[in-house]
Amino acid sequence: DAGVIQSPRHEVTEMGQEVTLRCKPISGHDYLFWYRQTMMRGLELLIYFNNNVPIDDSGMPEDRFSAKMPNASFSTLKIQPSEPRDSAVYFCASSLGQGQGYEQYFGPGTRLTVT
C-alpha cells in the first residue's frame, strides 16, 4: 500500500482565499484523523471520522474550518476564508481502530502558508 496520501504538499495562498486540503487514507482503515502542527501548540487533533462519519470535531478551531469524508477513500479539510494564523502543517492519519493497540499512520502533511 502507498500509505496515507495528502495533497497538495505545499500551499501558499492569500488571506481570505478558500483552501482545500485532501487526504486518501490507507485502504481498509475505518478511522481518519486530521491534525494540525504549529510551533505554539504542537500537534493537535482537529477532527476524526469513523466509517466516513464525523465523530469528534471539538478540535476544529472555528467555523471557518470544515471537514468532509464523502467516501472511505477520500477526505477534505477546508478553510474558508483563510487567515495568516492558519499557517501550519496539516496532517491526515488513518488507522484500523481507535485506542490501545491501534497505530495511527500519518501522511506526509500539507504545509500551508497564508500571507
Added chain:
Amino acid sequence: DQQVKQNSPSLSVQEGRISILNCDYTNSMFDYFLWYKKYPAEGPTFLISISSIKDKNEDGRFTVFLNKSAKHLSLHIVPSQPGDSAVYFCAASSNYGGSQGNLIFGKGTKLSVKP
C-alpha cells in the same frame, strides 16, 4: 493547558551513547502511551508504546519506561545512531471519557545524534 509535556525542545547526543527523551503528563486517566518519530518533510511514524499496566516495554534499541506515580515516561535509545536524528513526539490516550482513544501529543523533542 498542555496535558502532555516534553520540556526539552532539543537534545544532542554522541553516536553510540544513550539518548534519553522525557515526557510528563497531567491527566491521571491516561492509560496508553506512545512515542512517534518524525523526519523532516515526513509525517510522524509510530515507534513504541506502553500500556499503563506495565512499567517497561522494549523493542530492540528502544525502551520506554513508565512511572505512573510521577506521571512520567521516558524513551531510551541505546546505542544512539545518526539515523535516529529526528523529532520525537510523546503521546497519550485514555479509554475513558468523551475523548476516548484520542491521542494527545507533546510538542516534541528534536534529537541530534552526532557521529
